[in-house]
Each structure stands twice: as structure tokens, then as C-alpha cells.
Amino acid sequence: MMKLALALIALVALAFVPAFAGPYPLGLGIGILGYGVLATAWAMFSGPTRYISLATVAFFGLGAYTVAVLADVLPYPLVLVVAALVGLIVALIVGLATLRLAGIYFVIFTFGLTELVRQLVTYYEVNVTRTLGRYVFLPLEPEHIYWQLLALLAATLAIAFWVRRSRIGLALRVIGDDPVVASHLGVRITRTKLTLFSISCVIMTLAGAIQAPRWTYIEPSIVFNPTTSFLVVIMALLGGPNRLFGPLLGAVPLFLLFEWLSANFPNHYSIILGLLFIAIVFVLPNGVLAAGDSLWSRLTRKAVQS
Amino acid sequence: MTLLSLHNVTKRFGGLTAVNGLTFDLAAGETVGLLGPNGSGKTTALNMISGYLPVSDGAIALSGDTISTLGPERIAHRGVARTFQLVRALPSLSVGENVLAALAFRKEPVWGKAAEARIGALLADVGLAGRADQPADSLTYIDLKRMELARALASDPKLLLLDEWLAGLNPTELRAGIDLITSLRQRGITILLVEHVMDAVRALCSRCVVMNAGTKIADGPTSEVLADPEVIRAYLGEDHA
Ligand SMILES: Nc1ncnc2c1ncn2[C@@H]1O[C@H](COP(=O)(O)OP(=O)(O)O)[C@@H](O)[C@H]1O
Ligand SMILES: [Mg+2]
Numbered sequence: 001m002m003k004l005a006l007a008l009i010a011l012v013a014l015a016f017v018p019a020f021a022g023p024y025p026l027g028l029g030i031g032i033l034g035y036g037v038l039a040t041a042w043a044m045f046s047g048p049t050r051y052i053s054l055a056t057v058a059f060f061g062l063g064a065y066t067v068a069v070l071a072d073v074l075p076y077p078l079v080l081v082v083a084a085l086v087g088l089i090v091a092l093i094v095g096l097a098t099l100r101l102a103g104i105y106f107v108i109f110t111f112g113l114t115e116l117v118r119q120l121v122t123y124y125e126v127n128v129t130r131t132l133g134r135y136v137f138l139p140l141e142p143e144h145i146y147w148q149l150l151a152l153l154a155a156t157l158a159i160a161f162w163v164r165r166s167r168i169g170l171a172l173r174v175i176g177d178d179p180v181v182a183s184h185l186g187v188r189i190t191r192t193k194l195t196l197f198s199i200s201c202v203i204m205t206l207a208g209a210i211q212a213p214r215w216t217y218i219e220p221s222i223v224f225n226p227t228t229s230f231l232v233v234i235m236a237l238l239g240g241p242n243r244l245f246g247p248l249l250g251a252v253p254l255f256l257l258f259e260w261l262s263a264n265f266p267n268h269y270s271i272i273l274g275l276l277f278i279a280i281v282f283v284l285p286n287g288v289l290a291a292g293d294s295l296w297s298r299l300t301r302k303a304v305q306s
Numbered sequence: 307m308t309l310l311s312l313h314n315v316t317k318r319f320g321g322l323t324a325v326n327g328l329t330f331d332l333a334a335g336e337t338v339g340l341l342g343p344n345g346s347g348k349t350t351a352l353n354m355i356s357g358y359l360p361v362s363d364g365a366i367a368l369s370g371d372t373i374s375t376l377g378p379e380r381i382a383h384r385g386v387a388r389t390f391q392l393v394r395a396l397p398s399l400s401v402g403e404n405v406l407a408a409l410a411f412r413k414e415p416v417w418g419k420a421a422e423a424r425i426g427a428l429l430a431d432v433g434l435a436g437r438a439d440q441p442a443d444s445l446t447y448i449d450l451k452r453m454e455l456a457r458a459l460a461s462d463p464k465l466l467l468l469d470e471w472l473a474g475l476n477p478t479e480l481r482a483g484i485d486l487i488t489s490l491r492q493r494g495i496t497i498l499l500v501e502h503v504m505d506a507v508r509a510l511c512s513r514c515v516v517m518n519a520g521t522k523i524a525d526g527p528t529s530e531v532l533a534d535p536e537v538i539r540a541y542l543g544e545d546h547a
Contacts (some may be wrong), residue, residue, distance in 0.1 A: 107523035166416060167410045174407045177396040184356060184388060186461070218484040 011154055018143035026142050030260065033149035034211050035255045038228070039235040039247035041203035044163055045196045045271050046233075047241030048172040051102075052281065054229040055110035058117040059201045060089050060221035063208030065121060066219045067132040080209055087205025089287045090117070091198040099193045111226070116222035125220070132268060133219035140213045148210045153248075163196065172196055188222055195211060227270070230277050231258060237280045307495050309334040310355070310465055315374070316522075317350050326520040327364070329351075332465070337497040339507045339528065340493040342517035345543055348500045349391055351517070352467045355498070356388045357381040368465065383413040385464035389471050391500075392523040393450045395442045399451055402438030405429065408460035416460075432486065446481055450515035459490070466490065469500045484509050504532070516540065 024060050028115050032119055038056055062155070077226065098109045101183040115197040163169040171192045183189055211216060239250020262269045310332040311333045314520060317325040325347040332338055340348050353359040355366055357378035366374035373381050387408075396404050405425045410418040416424055425438055432452040437445075445453060458466060484506050489495060491510070495505050506513065507528060514531040516524040518540040524531045531537055 020336055167415065170403070170407060170410055173399060173403075174411075177398050178394055179379075180358065181394050181396060182407075182411075184358070184382055185408045185457070186379050186382040186413070187407075188379055 003281050007157070010250065011150070014150055015147065016064070018146050023142065026254070028145060030142060030146050030149060030211070030214065031259070032252055033146065033153050033230065034207055034253040035155050035235060036248040037149060037156050037206055037249045038232045039239065040153070040160055041200045042232050043236040043241035043247040044156075044160050044178070045193075045200040045201075046236070047247075048169065049176040049193065049196075051193075051207070051235060052107045053110045053197075054200070054226070056204055056232045057224055057226060057228040058110075058114040059204035060208035060228060061121070061220070062086055062090060062117065063205035063210075063222075063258070064215075064218055064223040065134075065208075065214040066205075067138075067209045067212035068136050071136055071138050071212075076140075076190065076278050080206065083205050083209035087202045088198055088215050091201035094201075095194045095197045096190075099190065104173060111229070114224065114226060114229060118220050122220045134215055135217055136179065136213050136215065138144045138213040140216070145210060145214060149207070152203070152206055152210060157248070158242065159199065159203075163199075164244060167177075167245065168192060189244075227273065230273060231255075233278050234273075234277055307334045308332070309336075310370060310498070311362070311367045312355070313367070315351070315354060315361055315366060315544075316363035317347070317354060317359060318362045323520050325354070325517075328517070328520075328522055329364075330515050330522065330525055332444055332496055334464075334496055335494055337491045337499060337511050339511035339514040340498055340500045340517070341421075341502075341507065341514050341531075341537075342523075345519075346517040346540075347520040348517060349469055351382050352388060352469055352498070353499060355381075355465075356467060379411075382411075382461060385462070386467065387458035387461045387463035387465070388467035389451070389469055390452045391469040391473075392448070394455050395445070395453060397441075397443040399442055400438065401429065401434060401442050401445065402441050404442050404453055405438075405460050407454050408457045412461050424460065428460050429453075431459065431483065431489075432463045438505065448475060461468070461487075463495060465496045465498065467498050467500075470502065471499075472501060472506050474502050480506065486494055491532060508532070 018026055021029060028102060034232055038060065041259045042056055045051065063086075065085045066086050067079055067121065070082060091170045092114055094110070098106055098113070101109055155235030167272065170250040171182070175187065175189055175192060179189055208223065212223075235254045236247040237250070238254060239248065258273070261272060265272065308331045308405070312330055315325060315328040316323065318500050319481060328347075328351060333338055341417065342348050350359065354361050354374065357373070357376055361374045364373055364374070365448060368381075368384055368386065371384075371386070373384060375385075399407065402425045405428050406421055409421045409424055426435070429435055429438055430483065432454050432455050433456075434449060434456065442450070455471065473482060475483055480503065487497065487499070499507070499511060511528050513526065514524070514528050515522060516534075516537050518532055524534050524537050
């Protein structure tokens with residue numbers, strides 16, 4: 001109850017940020033919220049199952065593209081609904097194709113699928129519509145985008161909270177620990193994974209859709225940039241993918257760090273990112289906070305024994 | 307009344323036939339030992355019954371319905387539970403959550419307050435009272451086996467498959483383990499018991515099925531089967547026959 005009250009107070013306080021913040025801090029706020037949503041949604045599925053998905057940006061980009069294509073045709077709220085549906089359908093297809101894979105094969109497949117989606121969109125634009133880039137003109141100010149993302153973040157955290165307390169969340173953890181045991185206990189593995197994967201992907205799609213108007217000009221290389229997928233993994237793993245607020249707490253400092261790095265070391269940025277990715281995936285798969293926890297419990301256990 | 311029936315069940319791994327035309331029935335309420343030297347196909351037989359491995363040939367039926375075409379989750383929902391020869395705990399879950407995982411995904415799920423009470427009772431049954439909040443990966447090997455049994459019992463199975471559950475216990479623990487399985491038998495659970503500990507087999511099983519190199523070589527009352535020269539030969543090797 002206490003935590004819920006605190007979360008609501010924080011939410012209300014954050015809603016007032018655009019009233020005080022100038023354009024630059026507001027832009028940072030939008031970036032943080034956007035990555036906070038992506039990292040939280042990513043961890044909802046990948047935290048308990050330990051399936052490292054690199055498909056984040058495929059859904060993010062599909063959301064953005066849906067808005068770019070439909071903004072002139074449909075009312076904005078309806079565009080978001082269509083984006084969510086597109087995300088859902090692609091998630092079901094990708095999920096059915098990949099969720100039987102395990103470990104590194106899943107990582108590679110999701111990465112490859114992202115490239116495939118990008119190539120398909122590019123192909124379609126070049127050969128069918130004969131335009132590569134698109135302009136997005138929507139009467140949305142940055143603060144509107146900020147508020148939408150804040151609402152999406154709140155919804156995402158609420159869903160993540162519910163998942164953690166529900167049977168499906170437990171099912172996902174059991175599958176992550178041992179799929180053989182899971183199936184022998186009666187867990188419907190494919191259905192469970194597909195459900196959570198889809199929820200997670202629809203949220204990612206909406207994150208892309210909501211942020212589309214920020215760019216004004218959209219093309220596949222911008223909205224399907226694989227760096228985004230890697231960044232999200234780093235954020236979630238660093239913050240702790242099995243904690244409710246872990247991915248969000250990872251997103252804040254890392255987003256600021258990467259903003260600074262990309263501004264100051266544009267040439268070395270990718271190398272730094274790659275090294276960080278490898279280090280985190282191999283060294284701290286449960287997150288820095290969890291590593292701190294286990295160190296703490298080890299120290300206290302020793303203290304008790306001695 | 308027949309609960310489980312295997313008819314001509316065969317499992318081939320490439321060129322190796324691990325189980326070859328295995329046929330036997332289990333009556334409801336029976337405790338039957340499945341014996342045989344290492345590599346004779348006992349675990350593979352259990353794996354086919356629980357749905358972990360598909361059969362290469364033959365059929366398995368539970369209460370008359372074919373289950374050998376179903377996956378493990380559907381077979382679990384029909385009342386089959388098991389333990390594994392090499393204990394499979396869910397290491398990132400607590401002891402209580404390991405049991406909860408079995409309650410939560412039953413055909414009629416048990417969840418929330420009702421589950422808490424059940425977890426307490428199940429853990430107490432296997433000698434792990436009050437250990438629900440402990441991380442599963444902090445348990446000793448013996449306690450992991452106990453936890454795995456509590457998890458199997460949580461599904462209220464009609465048929466329980468135990469794969470060398472008593473292996474590695476010291477004499478005191480073995481006594482307790484035999485008593486525990488006896489109490490399950492008294493509750494009416496049908497048990498198929500893969501076991502090398504002969505004292506336990508004699509104490510628990512009225513009947514035994516013996517396999518050698520994938521084939522059934524004996525099936526009958528425990529005392530007769532254990533005195534069968536072919537069984538002794540299979541166990542001890544040709545020299546001792
Ligand atoms: N998954 C598998 N793949 C290939 N061979 C296997 C597999 N499982 C078991 N076997 C082989 O099948 C035979 C029977 O093994 P198993 O059923 O484990 O015997 P037991 O439990 O009686 O000791 C052994 O030769 C074993 O090597
Ligand atoms: Mg075996």
C-alpha cells in the first residue's frame with residue numbers, strides 16, 4: 001500500500017515536469033521514459049525466462065512506421081490501436097517461430113528477424129510506395145509525447161506488477177529455471193511464453209508509435225536501429241530484470257550516459273556499447289542490484305557463521 | 307482395476323533400442339518395483355510414461371485412455387507425477403515456490419491462501435516443515451529429494467513415478483524414506499518405483515517388473531522375482547550364475 005502511494009505520488013510529480021522543464025531537459029525526459037518503457041517491457045518476458053531478445057527495435061520501429069503510414073488517414077487514437085494490433089500480430093508470428101529455440105539461437109534469431117523486418121519495410125517502401133522516408137506531421141507537442149509515455153510507463157509497470165503476482169508470472173519463472181520440470185507440472189509452455197512475449201512486444205510497439213512524431217522524418221535506418229535493442233538489454237540487465245523497478249532504474253543513468261557518450265565520442269560509441277553488452281551479459285546476467293544483494297547476503301552469512 | 311498399461315512400448319535412440327517391447331499393467335493402488343541393472347531402460351520407460359520422451363512404438367494407457375500421444379503437461383493433468391533420477395529443483399525459487407509451482411498449474415489450480423496451507427502440509431509430510439522460505443538452491447541433496455517429492459505430491463497424483471528416490475540416503479534417512487512411501491501407498495496412490503535398494507523393494511513392493519537390456523525378463527511377486535536365476539544373472543553378471 002505504502003509503495004503504491006509512493007508510486008502514485010511520483011507519477012503525479014513527474015506529470016508536472018513539462019511545466020518546469022525547458023525543451024532540452026524535456027527531450028531527455030522523453031528519452032528516459034521511452035527507454036524505461038522498453039526496458040521494463042523487455043524484462044517482463046526476458047527476466048524470468050532468461051531469453052535474451054534482440055527484437056525490441058523491430059517492434060519499436062513497426063510502431064513508429066505504423067504512425068508514419070496512417071497518421072494522415074486515421075484519427076490518432078485509432079492509429080495507436082492499429083499499431084498495437086500490428087505489434088501483436090508480428091509478435092505472435094515471431095513468437096511461434098522463435099520461442100522453441102533456446103539460448104544463443106534465440107538471441108541470433110531475434111536479431112536476424114529485426115533485420116528482416118527492416119529489410120521488408122525498406123523493400124516495401126522502395127518498390128511499392130516508391131518512397132523511402134516519410135514525414136510525420138501530427139499536432140503533438142513534446143509535452144504530449146511525454147505525458148503519453150508517462151501513462152504508458154505507468155501502465156507497463158502496473159502490468160509487470162500484476163504479472164509478478166499472478167500464476168503466469170510464476171509459470172514464466174518455472175520455465176526459465178527448467179522447462180522440463182515446468183511441463184511435468186502442467187505448465188503450458190508455448191502458450192505461456194507466447195502470451196508474455198506478445199504483451200511485452202505490444203508495449204514496445206506502442207513506445208515506438210508514441211515517439212514517432214518526435215522525428216518528423218522517419219526512415220527504416222532510424223527507427224530500426226539495432227543499437228536500441230542492445231541498449232535496452234544493457235539497461236534491463238544492469239538494473240536487474242527480475243525486479244519491478246530494476247529495468248527503469250537501469251534506464252535512467254544509462255540513457256544519460258549514452259547521450260553523453262554519443263555526443264562526445266561518436267566514433268567510439270558503438271565499441272563502448274558492444275563491450276558493455278558483452279560484459280553485462282556474461283558477468284552480471286541478474287543485474288547489478290542483484291549482484292549487490294548476493295554479495296550482501298554472502299557477507300552477512302559469513303558474519304553470522306563467524 | 308488397471309490404472310496404467312504399457313503395451314509393446316519401445317524406444318529407439320538411433321541404432322540403440324533402450325526399451326524393447328515392454329508390456330505390463332499396474333492395478334490401481336499397487337506399488338510395483340521396476341528393477342534392472344544400470345542402462346537396462348528403466349528411466350527411459352518412466353520418461354515415456356510421463357511424456358518426456360515420445361514412444362517409438364507401442365502404446366501407454368492410463369485408466370484405459372491412450373496417453374502416449376500426449377505431451378507431459380497433459381499427462382500431468384491426468385494425474386501422473388514423478389521425481390527425476392538426478393534431482394531437478396527449480397533453483398531460483400524458494401522451497402515453498404517449488405511446491406506452489408505444482409499446485410498452481412494443476413488441472414484445478416490451487417493458488418493464494420489455499421495454496422499456502424497446502425504447501426505447509428506437503429512440506430511437513432516430507433520432513434521439510436517450516437522451510438518454505440528457504441531458497442531451493444541452499445538445500446542439501448537429501449532435502450532436495452524431499453522437496454521434489456513434495457512437489458510431485460502437490461498435484462494429488464493417481465500415479466507416482468519414483469526414479470531411484472531412495473538412492474544416496476543413509477540408513478536412518480532410508481528408514482524414514484521407506485516409511486514415507488508406505489504412507490503414500492496407504493493413501494491409495496499407485497506407485498511405480500525404480501529402485502536399487504533391495505531392502506526398500508522388499509519392504510514396499512508386492513510385485514516387481516525386471517528389465518535387462520531394454521527387455522522385460524521377469525514380472526511377478528517380489529520374493530519370487532528376486533529369487534529368479536535369470537534376474538540374479540542379469541544383476542550379478544554371468545560369472546555368478
Ligand atoms: N536421451 C537419450 N539419448 C540416447 N540414448 C539414451 C538416452 N537416454 C537413455 N539412453 C540410453 O538408453 C539406455 C537405457 O538408459 P536408461 O533408461 O537411463 O537406463 P536405466 O535407467 O535403467 O539405468 C542406456 O544405454 C542409455 O545410454
Ligand atoms: Mg535410470
